[in-house]
Amino acid sequence: MPKHEFSVDMTCEGCSNAVSRVLNKLGGVEFDVDLPNKKVCINSEHSVDKLLEILRKTGKAVSYVGPKQ
Numbered sequence: 001m002p003k004h005e006f007s008v009d010m011t012c013e014g015c016s017n018a019v020s021r022v023l024n025k026l027g028g029v030e031f032d033v034d035l036p037n038k039k040v041c042i043n044s045e046h047s048v049d050k051l052l053e054i055l056r057k058t059g060k061a062v063s064y065v066g067p068k069q
Contacts, residue, residue, distance in 0.1 A: 001043045002044065004041070004044070004051060004065075004068060005064075005066060005068040006039070006040045006063065007040075007063045007064075008038055008058070008061070010033075010060060012035075013035065016035045018059075018060070019033055022054050022058055026050075028046060029042055031043065041068050048064055052064060
């Protein structure tokens with residue numbers, strides 16, 4: 001499963017919970033939220049565009065960092 005890293009402007013636990021909520025709702029993903037570094041790593045067959053669309057539903061600024069090893 002491809003692994004992708006995203007930068008998400010999260011400032012608190014509420015922000016990271018919002019990210020977790022939208023990703024769990026999407027399904028078919030495994031992810032790690034790194035709140036101190038404002039990063040989200042996602043293992044998923046979904047396209048990067050789809051993942052960006054879902055993450056933007058949190059209302060936070062989101063950008064794609066790139067593939068994660």
